[in-house]
Amino acid sequence: MPMVKPAGTIPVYPWDRVYADVKIFIAGITDAVFKWVLFQVANDFTDATNIWTEEVSVNVQPNVVSYPVTLQHKGFPNRLMIVYDPALVPPNEKRWVMGGAGMQVPGTITIPYAPSTAVTWKAVIAKIVEEPVDSNGYPDVETADQWWIDQYRDALVAGCLARLMMMPAKTFSNPSLAKQYNTAYISERSKARGDVIKANTFGGQRWQFPQGWSTVTRKGWT
Numbered sequence: 001m002p003m004v005k006p007a008g009t010i011p012v013y014p015w016d017r018v019y020a021d022v023k024i025f026i027a028g029i030t031d032a033v034f035k036w037v038l039f040q041v042a043n044d045f046t047d048a049t050n051i052w053t054e055e056v057s058v059n060v061q062p063n064v065v066s067y068p069v070t071l072q073h074k075g076f077p078n079r080l081m082i083v084y085d086p087a088l089v090p091p092n093e094k095r096w097v098m099g100g101a102g103m104q105v106p107g108t109i110t111i112p113y114a115p116s117t118a119v120t121w122k123a124v125i126a127k128i129v130e131e132p133v134d135s136n137g138y139p140d141v142e143t144a145d146q147w148w149i150d151q152y153r154d155a156l157v158a159g160c161l162a163r164l165m166m167m168p169a170k171t172f173s174n175p176s177l178a179k180q181y182n183t184a185y186i187s188e189r190s191k192a193r194g195d196v197i198k199a200n201t202f203g204g205q206r207w208q209f210p211q212g213w214s215t216v217t218r219k220g221w222t
Contacts, residue, residue, distance in 0.1 A: 014149040015138050021157040026164055026172045035137045041159035042129040042139045047078060049193040050126035051148045058109060058121045067109045074142050075127030077107045083123045097121055155188030
C-alpha cells in the first residue's frame with residue numbers, strides 16, 4: 001500500500017515557497033526540523049536587517065523618562081529606529097526628538113530628560129520573529145508584512161540550507177555546501193539590510209549621517 005503523506009504538513013503562504021525550495025534540495029527532512037531551522041533563520045534575518053518595523057505612539061509626560069510600548073501587530077520589539085515628533089517633521093524626513101533616546105530593554109523606550117509639557121511622539125521599532133508561532137508552528141507574520149518573505153525568499157532558503165547541512169551525522173550533512181549556502185545567505189542578508197538603509201530606492205541614502213558618530217543630536221531618518 002502506498003504511503004500517504006499526512007495532511008497539513010506543507011505550510012500555507014507565505015512559508016510554502018520557502019518550504020518547497022528547501023525540499024527540492026533536501027527531500028528527507030522532517031517538518032519539525034524544517035520549522036526549527038526556519039524559525040532560527042527568520043529570527044536572525046529580521047534581527048540583522050531591521051526589515052520588519054512598526055510605528056507606535058508614545059504619550060510623553062513631564063517628569064517621566066521611561067515608556068513601555070505595546071505593539072499592535074505581530075512580532076517582538078527588537079531595536080528602536082527613531083523617536084520623532086510628527087508635528088515637527090520636515091518634508092519626507094523624520095528627525096530624532098533628542099539625543100540619548102533608546103530602548104535598552106526591548107519594549108521600553110527611555111529618554112534622557114522629560115519635556116516640560118505633555119506631547120505625543122512617534123517611535124519606529126524594528127521587530128524580530130519570536131514566539132508565539134502560528135497554529136501550525138511557523139513564524140507568525142501578518143498579511144501586510146509578508147512582502148519581505150516574498151522579496152527575500154532566496155535569502156531565507158539559503159539560510160535554511162546552510163543550517164541544515166551544518167548539522168552533524170545527518171543524511172543531508174554537507175559542510176562544504178553548508179559554507180557556500182551560508183556565504184550566499186550572508187550576501188543576501190546584507191543586500192536586504194542595504195535596501196532598508198536606502199529605503200528601497202535606487203542609489204539612495206536613507207541615513208544622513210552614521211548614528212554612532214553623532215555627538216549632540218542625531219540626524220534624520222526618512
